Amino acid sequence: MTQQLNWLPHGLRRTPDDDEGRDVVGGEGDGGADDDAPGAGGPPLTLGMANGAVRVSDELSASLVQETRSVARRDPALAEFAHDWAASVFLTSYVAMTRQDTEDLLSRFAHRLEAALRREPFSPEEGRRIGAAMIGAHFTDSTTLENTLRVLGTRLRPCLSPPPHLSEREVATRLIALSSALAAGYAAALQDHVLRQQEDLKVSMMLERQRSDAMLKESDARFRTAVEGCATGVATLDVRARVQTANSALAELFATGGSELVGRDILTMVHPEDLPSAAEHLTALSAGECDRFRSAMRFLIDGEQPVWTRVTGSLIRDKQGMPDQIVMFVEDCTQSFLNQEMVRRQLMVDPLTGLANRSVLVSQMEAVLGSLRPDGRLALCYFGLDGFRLINDGLGYDVGDEVLRKVAGRLAAEVASTGELVARISADEFVVLIPDTRGTAPVVERVEVLLAALTEPMRVCDRDVSVSVSVGVVERSAAEVGPLELIRAGDLTLRAAKDDGRAQWALYDPDRDQIGHRRSRLAATMPAALRAHEFYLDFQPVMRLADGRLTSVRAVARWDHSEFGLLSQDDFVGLAAEAGQVVDYGRWLLRQACEQAQRWRRGLGSTPTVSVALVDRQVRDQDLVRDVRTILDETGLPPASLRLEVPAVAAFTDTGEPLDTWSILAELGVRLVVGELGSMGRLLSRLRLLPVEAVLVSGVPARDPNEGSDAVDQFALRSMVAMFRRLGPAVIASDVDDAAQARRLRTMGCELAYGEFFGPPSDPMGIEELVAAGSLVRGTER
Numbered sequence: 001m002t003q004q005l006n007w008l009p010h011g012l013r014r015t016p017d018d019d020e021g022r023d024v025v026g027g028e029g030d031g032g033a034d035d036d037a038p039g040a041g042g043p044p045l046t047l048g049m050a051n052g053a054v055r056v057s058d059e060l061s062a063s064l065v066q067e068t069r070s071v072a073r074r075d076p077a078l079a080e081f082a083h084d085w086a087a088s089v090f091l092t093s094y095v096a097m098t099r100q101d102t103e104d105l106l107s108r109f110a111h112r113l114e115a116a117l118r119r120e121p122f123s124p125e126e127g128r129r130i131g132a133a134m135i136g137a138h139f140t141d142s143t144t145l146e147n148t149l150r151v152l153g154t155r156l157r158p159c160l161s162p163p164p165h166l167s168e169r170e171v172a173t174r175l176i177a178l179s180s181a182l183a184a185g186y187a188a189a190l191q192d193h194v195l196r197q198q199e200d201l202k203v204s205m206m207l208e209r210q211r212s213d214a215m216l217k218e219s220d221a222r223f224r225t226a227v228e229g230c231a232t233g234v235a236t237l238d239v240r241a242r243v244q245t246a247n248s249a250l251a252e253l254f255a256t257g258g259s260e261l262v263g264r265d266i267l268t269m270v271h272p273e274d275l276p277s278a279a280e281h282l283t284a285l286s287a288g289e290c291d292r293f294r295s296a297m298r299f300l301i302d303g304e305q306p307v308w309t310r311v312t313g314s315l316i317r318d319k320q321g322m323p324d325q326i327v328m329f330v331e332d333c334t335q336s337f338l339n340q341e342m343v344r345r346q347l348m349v350d351p352l353t354g355l356a357n358r359s360v361l362v363s364q365m366e367a368v369l370g371s372l373r374p375d376g377r378l379a380l381c382y383f384g385l386d387g388f389r390l391i392n393d394g395l396g397y398d399v400g401d402e403v404l405r406k407v408a409g410r411l412a413a414e415v416a417s418t419g420e421l422v423a424r425i426s427a428d429e430f431v432v433l434i435p436d437t438r439g440t441a442p443v444v445e446r447v448e449v450l451l452a453a454l455t456e457p458m459r460v461c462d463r464d465v466s467v468s469v470s471v472g473v474v475e476r477s478a479a480e481v482g483p484l485e486l487i488r489a490g491d492l493t494l495r496a497a498k499d500d501g502r503a504q505w506a507l508y509d510p511d512r513d514q515i516g517h518r519r520s521r522l523a524a525t526m527p528a529a530l531r532a533h534e535f536y537l538d539f540q541p542v543m544r545l546a547d548g549r550l551t552s553v554r555a556v557a558r559w560d561h562s563e564f565g566l567l568s569q570d571d572f573v574g575l576a577a578e579a580g581q582v583v584d585y586g587r588w589l590l591r592q593a594c595e596q597a598q599r600w601r602r603g604l605g606s607t608p609t610v611s612v613a614l615v616d617r618q619v620r621d622q623d624l625v626r627d628v629r630t631i632l633d634e635t636g637l638p639p640a641s642l643r644l645e646v647p648a649v650a651a652f653t654d655t656g657e658p659l660d661t662w663s664i665l666a667e668l669g670v671r672l673v674v675g676e677l678g679s680m681g682r683l684l685s686r687l688r689l690l691p692v693e694a695v696l697v698s699g700v701p702a703r704d705p706n707e708g709s710d711a712v713d714q715f716a717l718r719s720m721v722a723m724f725r726r727l728g729p730a731v732i733a734s735d736v737d738d739a740a741q742a743r744r745l746r747t748m749g750c751e752l753a754y755g756e757f758f759g760p761p762s763d764p765m766g767i768e769e770l771v772a773a774g775s776l777v778r779g780t781e782r
Helices: 058-074 076-089 099-118 125-136 142-159 168-210 215-228 248-253 274-285 334-348 357-373 387-394 397-415 440-454 482-501 509-531 573-579 580-604 622-636 660-668 681-689 711-727 739-750 764-772
Strands: 023-025 044-045 233-237 243-246 292-301 304-317 323-332 377-385 421-426 429-435 458-460 463-464 471-476 505-507 535-544 549-561 565-568 610-612 642-647 671-677 694-697 730-735
Touching: 076 099, 076 142, 099 125, 099 142, 099 168, 099 248, 125 142, 125 168, 125 397, 125 429, 142 168, 168 215, 168 304, 168 323, 168 357, 215 421, 243 535, 248 323, 274 292, 274 304, 274 323, 304 334, 304 573, 357 377, 357 421, 357 429, 357 482, 377 397, 377 440, 377 482, 377 764, 387 397, 387 463, 397 421, 397 429, 397 440, 397 458, 397 463, 429 440, 429 482, 440 471, 440 505, 458 573, 471 482, 482 505, 482 509, 509 549, 509 573, 535 580, 535 764, 549 580, 549 764, 573 580, 580 610, 580 622, 580 764, 610 671, 622 660, 660 671, 694 711, 711 730, 711 739
Parallel strands: 471 505, 549 610, 610 642, 642 671, 671 694, 694 730
Antiparallel strands: 023 044, 233 243, 233 323, 292 304, 304 323, 377 429, 377 471, 421 429, 458 463, 535 549, 549 565
């Protein structure tokens, strides 16, 4: 009883003290959840039902209404979905509910569907119960089911927040199962509803035949009227399965007149694939071995067009109990079947191009891998359109969509008779799977043919459009690769083809794959590593060339990776930028450096200036000034003890004007060092517009000519240093390896330097030893 109460439509209540059962109507404004609450008093109103009535307690009715409202408040997305669902089914059937009552009911159903999707182990049974409940709410028109399946297929998925352990494919599979179960439950409940009508008719027939001859004609007339007006097809058959009578609904279903059906063997109209099962059911009825059967059955209209139906057959016996007639109810389920197929197709086929989507591709790859012999091989060709965004932005998205359709059509035409599979895997990327390959050479030849077909000019929206295509080719042994690994390798190889110049193909390189996999692993684990304190700082001394004394230190990050060992910042700073972690990483680096400098200041009474290198993305972060000010305030470090190293190009706007960030930081007292000067070009002279304390140059050109130094590079370095000396900033040289190089740099005019000659990056204790030894230049401490 409790389980049935859960599925009462909003406004119906069931009370247990009536054996027959009556439906009780309640609502917010008329004897509903508020008016009929416990203690409110007053008898509930009743609503008569075709098969009796059901009553329920006022307390339960109020809880149902409250649950519906709480669901809407808890999940606005599902409430909006329920609103759309109600809009699509309201007025499709005669239901004694208001629009709001309908929406409240469907809101509960939507919540149940989401709960079923999340439930482990998963079962689609909830969908079946919802379908049956819709019949219980009198949504019995076929349009209701059609609209429901369409809304479920198009609107439910975006409103759901599935648990993270479910893949998109698993979510799609569960949605299909729930939709199918809902349709099945709906059809079964409707069939039961019709069956109850059938049973009533059968009982009436048997009772009327036992009555007087005078009442027989009247009873027969009523029966025929009921059958003729039934929306479900009804036919009476003799025990040899020949049609004796057929109502207009059945005649309409078979697209013929009722008289033309009379005398025909019903089995001659059954689809050949369903004929054995249908014959078995009818034979059992005719022999009296059973009294009823239910079965899904396809009929052929005009011998060609299939119609999907649900058939219920009942046996009528004569006075001696022998089989006399068969009454068959035929419910048209064609639209329901087509709706299910439409939902399935939407979940498995790319809607723009009609190609298989990623889910189908993975399934097909699993099948291919399972069918190949142990030493079999296969190839995946990962196609990517070069610069496709330019087509969308320059010619419009309608042109871009048509280009994608034409590319898909050309690929499909090329593989149509080859046994290969083509799928669209992302916006402008396609995959061709070639099973049972014989090495790389034939695959490359095949790729060349496909590339030639794709790069032919195409006529799109009254204009000629040409595309260039890059391809990543992966040819592997089936025993050593899985579907997802193969797709990942293809994607990586495609990126390599694009990086190498585009409009070409590239072969899978295991070494490059290993490097790419390592980079991906590092990028993916960086956020967790920051939280787990796997990063730490070393500090490299910056010395004055005149006397070799300490002036400042540069913060150098290290990553103690559990898998790849100790990594220098050159190994992961670029990855941080690619993975969108550079701002968080830079904020951590800045805070750690300032905290250490303040610890030196408190413990030693003085601290060298600390330099922190920023990357382009961090320099342009709008919160940089706020972060610097906050960290300095929280650590207590004087602003003059912090030096920020920035790439020269990042110090200016796109129009060549200095960023306002630097003047604000200079007003705070923070020092600025500009590096990577070789990328500035014509902007080099604009350094005078910045509040620059020093510039950073590479000391490599000052090395011994016998070790690879170039005289031209030395001249360029000497000229650059002289120019900076005239502009005012101090010059800091990097990569100083020996005393001779240091002397040359000093002769050129460099004032400060760092490198292996002055000491590699060391832990904070090593810097403390330098400061304690008196190496710190007086006037540089803070």
